[in-house]
Amino acid sequence: MIFKSVGRCPTLKYSALSGLFCFAMHDDILHISNLSKSYSGIKALDNVQLSVKRGEVHALMGENGAGKSTLMKILAGLITPDSGKIVLDGEVLKNTSVTDIIKKGISMIHQELLIVPELTVAQNIFLGREKSVTGTKVGWIQEKILTSKATELLGEIDVSIDADIKMKYLSVAQMQMVEIAKAISNDAKVIIMDEPTSAISNKEVDTLFRIIRELKSNGVAIIYISHKMDEIFEIADTITVLRDGKYIETQNASELTNDKLISLMVGRELNSMFPEPAVSTMNRIFEVRNLSRNGKFSNINFTVHAGEIFGIAGLMGAGRTEIARAIYGLDTLDSGKILIDGNLVTIKSPHDAVECGIGFVSEDRKGLGFIPELSVKHNVTLASLPEHLRGILLSNKSENHAADKMISELKIKSFDRDQKVANLSGGNQQKVVLGKVLLSSPKVIILDEPTRGVDVGAKFEIYKLIRNLAAQGIAIIMISSELPEILGLSDRIMILSKGIQKIILSREEATQELIMKYAVH
Amino acid sequence: MENRFTSKLRDFGQYGIFLAFVIICLVLAFSTPKFFTLSNLMNIGTQVSINALLAFGVTFVIITGGIDLSLGSMVAVTGVVAATFAHPDTYPVIIPVFIGLAAGVAFGAFNGLVITKSKVPPFIVTLGTMTIGRGIALILSKGRPVSNLSDTFNFIGGGNVLGIPFPIIILIISFLFCSLLLKKTILGRFMYAVGGNEQAARASGIRVNRVKMWVYTICGLLSAMGGILLTSRITTGQPNAGAGFELDAIAAAIIGGTSTSGGTGTMTGTLIGALLIGVISNSLDLLNVTSYYQQVVMGAIIIGAVVLDSMGKGKN
Numbered sequence: 016m017i018f019k020s021v022g023r024c025p026t027l028k029y030s031a032l033s034g035l036f037c038f039a040m041h042d043d044i045l046h047i048s049n050l051s052k053s054y055s056g057i058k059a060l061d062n063v064q065l066s067v068k069r070g071e072v073h074a075l076m077g078e079n080g081a082g083k084s085t086l087m088k089i090l091a092g093l094i095t096p097d098s099g100k101i102v103l104d105g106e107v108l109k110n111t112s113v114t115d116i117i118k119k120g121i122s123m124i125h126q127e128l129l130i131v132p133e134l135t136v137a138q139n140i141f142l143g144r145e146k147s148v149t150g151t152k153v154g155w156i157q158e159k160i161l162t163s164k165a166t167e168l169l170g171e172i173d174v175s176i177d178a179d180i181k182m183k184y185l186s187v188a189q190m191q192m193v194e195i196a197k198a199i200s201n202d203a204k205v206i207i208m209d210e211p212t213s214a215i216s217n218k219e220v221d222t223l224f225r226i227i228r229e230l231k232s233n234g235v236a237i238i239y240i241s242h243k244m245d246e247i248f249e250i251a252d253t254i255t256v257l258r259d260g261k262y263i264e265t266q267n268a269s270e271l272t273n274d275k276l277i278s279l280m281v282g283r284e285l286n287s288m289f290p291e292p293a294v295s296t297m298n299r300i301f302e303v304r305n306l307s308r309n310g311k312f313s314n315i316n317f318t319v320h321a322g323e324i325f326g327i328a329g330l331m332g333a334g335r336t337e338i339a340r341a342i343y344g345l346d347t348l349d350s351g352k353i354l355i356d357g358n359l360v361t362i363k364s365p366h367d368a369v370e371c372g373i374g375f376v377s378e379d380r381k382g383l384g385f386i387p388e389l390s391v392k393h394n395v396t397l398a399s400l401p402e403h404l405r406g407i408l409l410s411n412k413s414e415n416h417a418a419d420k421m422i423s424e425l426k427i428k429s430f431d432r433d434q435k436v437a438n439l440s441g442g443n444q445q446k447v448v449l450g451k452v453l454l455s456s457p458k459v460i461i462l463d464e465p466t467r468g469v470d471v472g473a474k475f476e477i478y479k480l481i482r483n484l485a486a487q488g489i490a491i492i493m494i495s496s497e498l499p500e501i502l503g504l505s506d507r508i509m510i511l512s513k514g515i516q517k518i519i520l521s522r523e524e525a526t527q528e529l530i531m532k533y534a535v536h
Numbered sequence: 537m538e539n540r541f542t543s544k545l546r547d548f549g550q551y552g553i554f555l556a557f558v559i560i561c562l563v564l565a566f567s568t569p570k571f572f573t574l575s576n577l578m579n580i581g582t583q584v585s586i587n588a589l590l591a592f593g594v595t596f597v598i599i600t601g602g603i604d605l606s607l608g609s610m611v612a613v614t615g616v617v618a619a620t621f622a623h624p625d626t627y628p629v630i631i632p633v634f635i636g637l638a639a640g641v642a643f644g645a646f647n648g649l650v651i652t653k654s655k656v657p658p659f660i661v662t663l664g665t666m667t668i669g670r671g672i673a674l675i676l677s678k679g680r681p682v683s684n685l686s687d688t689f690n691f692i693g694g695g696n697v698l699g700i701p702f703p704i705i706i707l708i709i710s711f712l713f714c715s716l717l718l719k720k721t722i723l724g725r726f727m728y729a730v731g732g733n734e735q736a737a738r739a740s741g742i743r744v745n746r747v748k749m750w751v752y753t754i755c756g757l758l759s760a761m762g763g764i765l766l767t768s769r770i771t772t773g774q775p776n777a778g779a780g781f782e783l784d785a786i787a788a789a790i791i792g793g794t795s796t797s798g799g800t801g802t803m804t805g806t807l808i809g810a811l812l813i814g815v816i817s818n819s820l821d822l823l824n825v826t827s828y829y830q831q832v833v834m835g836a837i838i839i840g841a842v843v844l845d846s847m848g849k850g851k852n
Contacts, residue, residue: 386732
């Protein structure tokens with residue numbers, strides 16, 4: 016296995032031995048110190064440090080919102096930090112653009128692969144560098160040279176992919192290999208991999224790990240982000256934990272245990288953001304039996320009572336959102352029954368769901384939540400328009416009344432009810448979506464990540480609101496990636512892992528550690 | 537965040553096209569004495585009526601984020617169909633009118649059905665049905681104009697009621713009806729929602745396909761009204777009539793502030809857009825500008841209106 020050139024080891028191309036030499040130098044290839052970044056007053060990164068050695072796999076761990084992606088985006092040159100220092104191989108990086116960063120030796124393999132499906136593998140690898148790679152002076156791309164160079168690169172990581180076929184015919188795993196080949200062609204010294212195994216099979220994971228080990232032995236450092244514990248312990252040399260945007264600890268992977276790592280990740284105090292729970296009744300409002308959707312989740316069973324907040328926890332990709340979408344009729348169920356007030360209901364579309372008394376606040380607020388060009392008034396009344404009919408025409412007065420009621424009850428901050436929702440802040444947009452659901456007088460409300468992208472103040476208001484709704488006898492199903500939120504609000508918590516229902520814990524039983532334990536297995 | 541002032545400014549921007557229209561009319565009133573005569577204004581109204589009806593129909597469609605290129609062909613088909621039943625001493629006038637409208641409804645519903653069932657973009661589907669419709673009009677008429685129509689049928693496009701041309705009366709009634717439908721009914725609100733964010737509309741419990749079926753069907757109905765008006769006015773069912781009408785109708789909607797990306801637009805804007813097109817071609821006629829130059833001017837106005845509109849939006 017020969018790499019063209021890696022890092023600043025000129026002798027590397029001659030033998031693997033020099034790669035060992037490089038590795039033996041043990042100097043930091045990447046050193047980050049005092050890195051901070053705020054978004055409108057909220058610190059996404061607070062004085063974070065990270066040291067990555069040549070030839071190591073360095074895992075970056077933390078809950079959702081811990082600051083991993085912000086850190087990675089800064090490293091990839093996508094956003095600029097407010098303060099701090101990044102030193103790559105002895106050189107201080109400052110105000111570097113995405114292309115500069117890649118030239119200097121940091122490549123990122125995004126979770127959502129950035130590829131051009133209609134171009135060939137070779138064209139993708141050398142996209143934007145056609146002239147320099149083929150050495151041509153004119154703008155005439157010599158496809159043959161590109162293809163042969165790409166084939167050479169793919170051979171280096173020992174994968175058999177035809178460099179001449181269009182990218183769209185490859186599997187996700189193969190696309191990833193192409194991205195890695197591209198990183199190598201850029202002489203990457205550091206390769207960042209963001210959840211690289213989230214969409215590939217176990218066998219493909221093995222191939223990926225083999226390539227990672229080869230890269231490692233040639234002195235390339237890998238920053239590896241994943242939620243999967245078993246993977247981390249298999250591949251990582253060093254683990255750095257972030258929490259709430261702060262640096263917590265860096266340790267050798269061999270010195271850490273599963274439980275220790277989880278407690279480092281979640282180890283924060285529950286604060287008093289959460290209102291006291293009301294007493295839920297034993298009146299079964301909502302029940303699902305044996306819900307399954309092929310490849311997403313199977314055999315899900317739970318009951319939600321009037322006045323109860325039923326939390327659903329699990330890692331990304333555990334099937335939480337998929338269950339919500341299927342219940343609401345956005346996706347089809349392969350099997351299973353849904354009962355409301357003890358009666359079997361058939362839900363084939365969101366229209367059916369609304370008719371049955373189900374409300375849904377999606378995690379995808381922009382995509383599924385509101386109509387940006389319509390006013391606050393017209394958005395909140397959208398799911399309950401028949402109530403505002405006088406004869407066959409809509410009554411403006413009646414709509415105004417309903418809109419004003421929601422604006423004051425939910426404390427929606429807009430200067431009047433005719434303001435476009437597109438011009439509101441994230442928290443207020445979320446309240447508009449909630450208002451729309453409430454006006455349709457639902458018996459059950461499904462909240463998927465109700466406080467995502469919402470600032471702290473609005474979060475608290477939304478928590479109070481959720482509690483109040485439950486107190487009015489509405490059954491609430493809440494999906495959240497934020498453990499404190501799930502623990503603080505839920506009366507019972509169902510934990511999912513890989514589409515399987517692991518356990519339902521009561522409020523008293525549940526702890527962060529316990530949830531994580533079930534979620535990662 | 538938007539404040540009260542910028543909102544007022546934006547509202548004012550919506551009337552920009554109305555202002556432009558008034559200014560152009562004033563300028564014309566002073567430069568050509570013929571312009572502001574009652575007979576000329578009636579003339580403009582009559583000329584505008586067909587395009588305005590089609591423009592109302594396509595406004596509904598564009599608001600939902602779609603497009604309908606088959607308007608002109610629907611005019612031809614419905615015109616030929618109505619004319620076939622409108623010969624003197626055959627059926628009462630209500631029969632050709634009713635059958636013509638029914639043909640438009642069927643054509644529009646077919647557009648809607650293909651679009652909602654196949655998921656092929658409306659542009660492609662209606663491009664296809666535009667050609668199909670033209671073919672059907674030629675088949676039904678065997679390629680020949682259908683003439684010799686009854687006097688009562690010819691009254692629709694050529695008659696007066698209390699001195700007002702009948703097409704203008706139809707135009708006014710249709711405008712009021714379409715405005716109410718768009719602004720004051722659930723269907724109208726759903727059109728904005730579907731065009732503004734189709735996925736969110738669906739997630740709000742709106743049956744998106746039903747809304748689309750409705751708009752293409754209504755568009756077919758309005759096209760049929762245009763087809764019957766035209767046939768009656770030229771006292772012949774012409775299988776080649778209406779070619780290019782779809783572009784004038786779309787132009788009127790766009791000049792009137794309807795966004796081609798869907799979710800915004802008003803009937804008043806579309807009416808003004810249609811009137812503006814009518815007034816300008818009329819005045820260029822009065823000023824003896826040849827029709828070649830008229831086309832250049834019209835094209836420039838379409839682009840200008842949209843540029844003005846997007847500049848207005850940029851201010852927010």
